Amino acid sequence: MPSLGADMERGVLVEWLVNAGETVKRGDLIAVVETDKGAIEVEVWTAGTVTELAVDEGADVPVGTVLARIAEEGETVVVVPVAPVVLVAAEPVTTPAPEASAPPPSPPSAPAPTQGRASPWARHLAAERGVDLAGLTGTGPGGAIVGVDVPDAAPKRAPKKAKGGPDLDAMRRAVARAMERSKREIPHYYLGTEIDMGPALAWLERTNASLPPPERLLSAVLLLRATALAVTKVPEMNGFWRDGQLEVAPDVHLGVAISLRGGGLVSPALLHADQLDLGGLMRGLNDLVRRARRGRLRGSEMMDSTLTMTSMGDRGVSDIQGIIYPPQVAIVGFGRAVERPWVVDGAVVPRPVMRVTLAGDHRAHDGHRGGLYLAEIQKLLENPESLT
Amino acid sequence: MNRDELEAKVRTLLVDLAPEFEAEEIEADEDLREQLDIDSMDLHQLAGTLYETYGVDIPESERAGLTTLRSIVDWVLPRIS
Numbered sequence: 001m002p003s004l005g006a007d008m009e010r011g012v013l014v015e016w017l018v019n020a021g022e023t024v025k026r027g028d029l030i031a032v033v034e035t036d037k038g039a040i041e042v043e044v045w046t047a048g049t050v051t052e053l054a055v056d057e058g059a060d061v062p063v064g065t066v067l068a069r070i071a072e073e074g075e076t077v078v079v080v081p082v083a084p085v086v087l088v089a090a091e092p093v094t095t096p097a098p099e100a101s102a103p104p105p106s107p108p109s110a111p112a113p114t115q116g117r118a119s120p121w122a123r124h125l126a127a128e129r130g131v132d133l134a135g136l137t138g139t140g141p142g143g144a145i146v147g148v149d150v151p152d153a154a155p156k157r158a159p160k161k162a163k164g165g166p167d168l169d170a171m172r173r174a175v176a177r178a179m180e181r182s183k184r185e186i187p188h189y190y191l192g193t194e195i196d197m198g199p200a201l202a203w204l205e206r207t208n209a210s211l212p213p214p215e216r217l218l219s220a221v222l223l224l225r226a227t228a229l230a231v232t233k234v235p236e237m238n239g240f241w242r243d244g245q246l247e248v249a250p251d252v253h254l255g256v257a258i259s260l261r262g263g264g265l266v267s268p269a270l271l272h273a274d275q276l277d278l279g280g281l282m283r284g285l286n287d288l289v290r291r292a293r294r295g296r297l298r299g300s301e302m303m304d305s306t307l308t309m310t311s312m313g314d315r316g317v318s319d320i321q322g323i324i325y326p327p328q329v330a331i332v333g334f335g336r337a338v339e340r341p342w343v344v345d346g347a348v349v350p351r352p353v354m355r356v357t358l359a360g361d362h363r364a365h366d367g368h369r370g371g372l373y374l375a376e377i378q379k380l381l382e383n384p385e386s387l388t
Numbered sequence: 389m390n391r392d393e394l395e396a397k398v399r400t401l402l403v404d405l406a407p408e409f410e411a412e413e414i415e416a417d418e419d420l421r422e423q424l425d426i427d428s429m430d431l432h433q434l435a436g437t438l439y440e441t442y443g444v445d446i447p448e449s450e451r452a453g454l455t456t457l458r459s460i461v462d463w464v465l466p467r468i469s
Contacts, residue, residue: 205448213445214436218428261408261425289429294407314427 001033001055001065004040004302007178011035012060013067016053017146019117023049024070029298031067032146036167036174038266038295040302048072118145125150171264182326186241190321191370192357195378197337201352203384220311221281223334225387227309228252228273230376236365237358237373238307240327246364255305255325256285258292266292267308267325268301278387313337313354322359329361330370332377354381389468395461401437402457405430416458434460442468 001011012034018024025047033040052069055061118126118133122145126133131150138145200222208216231238231252239248254273258266268291270276270284291297307328312320313336322331335355342351356377360370380386399411406424420426435446444467446454454460 208448213439216432216436216448218432220429259427261406286429286433290433 001061001063001067002042002299002303003063004033004035004299005174005178007174007181008035008063010060010062011040013055013057014039015057015122015146017041017144018050018053018068020050020053023047033299035302036170038167038171038292038297040297040299042067042299044068044070046070046072117143122146122150168260168262168264171260171266175265178325179323182323186324186326187362188324188359189362189367189370190357190359191367191374192319192355193374193378195354195356195381196342197352197354197381198342200381200384200387201337215279215282217278217282218285219313219337221278221285222381222384222387223311224254224256224270224273224281224285224309225276225278226377226380227307227332228254228276229380229387230373231274231307233376234369234373236369237330237360239329239364240306241329241361241364242327246329249306251306253304253306255308255328256288257308257310258289260293266297267305267310268292268297269305271300271304307332310334319355319357321357324359324361329364330373331359333357333359389465391461391465394465394468395457397441398438398457398460398464401434402426405433414457417456419455420457421455438464444468 001013004011013031014034015032016030017032018028018030024030024044026045028044029041030044030050031042033042048070050068051071053067054069055065055067061067117138123133125131126136126145133145133150136145136149136151137143138149197219201219204217204219204222211217235248236246238252239246241247251272252274253269253271255267255269258268260266268288270281270288273281273284276284288297288301305325305328308322308325308331310320310322310331311334313334316336318335318338320333320335322333324331333356335357337352337354339350340353341348342353343349344351356374358370358374360367395416396411399414402414402420402424403409403411406426409424414420415423420431424430431451435451439445442464444464446463450463454463
């Protein structure tokens with residue numbers, strides 16, 4: 001059971017998306033896990049043949065529990081956790097790892113046919129709902145039919161908050177644990193500055209005028225791009241505080257704080273955000289928000305954020321002092337662009353002004369470096385062509 | 389398409405954005421942001437879907453005024469009739 005966030009202690013294996021005997025490759029989705037933050041799709045980070053599903057669907061197990069065994073090609077069976085973080089099990093592993101001298105397993109039985117595959121959970125749901133699997137289109141690995149592909153026999157009048165969304169009470173507790181830990185362990189420092197968003201918003205209006213509505217950009221995408229690109233100038237904002245030292249992350253996986261209706265909060269990552277152009281960020285953000293609000297995020301999105309960005313502008317807030325999500329070392333906050341008097345070339349003119357703030361981990365870096373980082377964000381946003 | 393059909397469609401699109409709500413719960417004259425707790429991303433998706441469904445392009449400059457279900461229907465209906 002991977003740790004899908006610093007605040008996760010347990011998870012429920014809701015559904016297997018593979019069967020024993022199937023081959024998997026790096027990045028395949030193999031299971032759905034229910035956590036305090038909703039249903040998370042879990043990827044596998046090795047290639048091979050699944051020789052055992054060690055945990056039954058419906059089991060509630062602690063982080064660190066071995067979920068599956070995968071035989072890598074040409075090797076003896078190894079226990080392969082579904083995510084690297086499992087290697088540092090926080091709880092006792094319930095299924096013992098095999099000894100190095102353990103005999104290789106018998107070869108898996110004949111591989112499952114590639115046509116008409118369905119997960120055990122999907123078969124269960126189909127039988128329960130009287131649905132014929134033959135008529136369904138699968139969205140699982142290799143086109144396999146998984147639970148979400150099985151339509152509800154009586155889809156209407158579902159109760160509120162019963163459409164796959166997360167349990168908001170459990171999510172509240174998870175947020176509480178993470179924020180308590182942050183305020184207990186991290187000596188925050190806070191910085192802020194103001195940005196003239198006039199050039200950026202004018203550029204956005206010109207750009208959107210030439211795009212069809214579905215491809216138009218929101219201003220949030222410019223903020224994401226600036227936050228990710230500024231890391232190249234001040235890389236120590238992007239990483240983790242672990243074992244008493246800063247680990248600068250080589251990639252920028254930008255956590256995006258997404259509020260959920262009813263009071264939940266989740267911060268999944270836009271993976272490799274620094275390598276995405278504005279259109280890619282827009283599509284990524286769109287997809288992330290949609291899945292976050294339906295409780296269908298992926299494990300890598302929950303584990304890998306290296307820096308978090310939060311924008312409260314939509315709610316009319318002009319200023320936010322963020323709380324760092326451990327073990328990250330910084331969070332950037334953007335408020336609402338407000339029309340204010342601004343001095344340009346000695347004259348006072350009205351400009352949309354946005355306040356950007358940084359909460360930094362003072363163990364990892366100092367206010368001087370944080371100030372340089374904010375200055376770089378400001379420079380990028382006041383010169384929007386540099387974001388393209 | 390008549391007004392009732394369009395309103396029913398827009399209700400469906402709004403519920404797709406905010407699945408915690410039922411279509412018939414949406415009050416026609418209440419601010420959608422307050423009523424459904426939707427944000428600019430939701431409204432962006434709604435505008436995109438209306439464009440793909442009906443070919444109507446709501447200008448950015450007019451979006452600020454389209455805050456209720458009724459105002460959206462009022463804006464779209466004459467452009468698709």
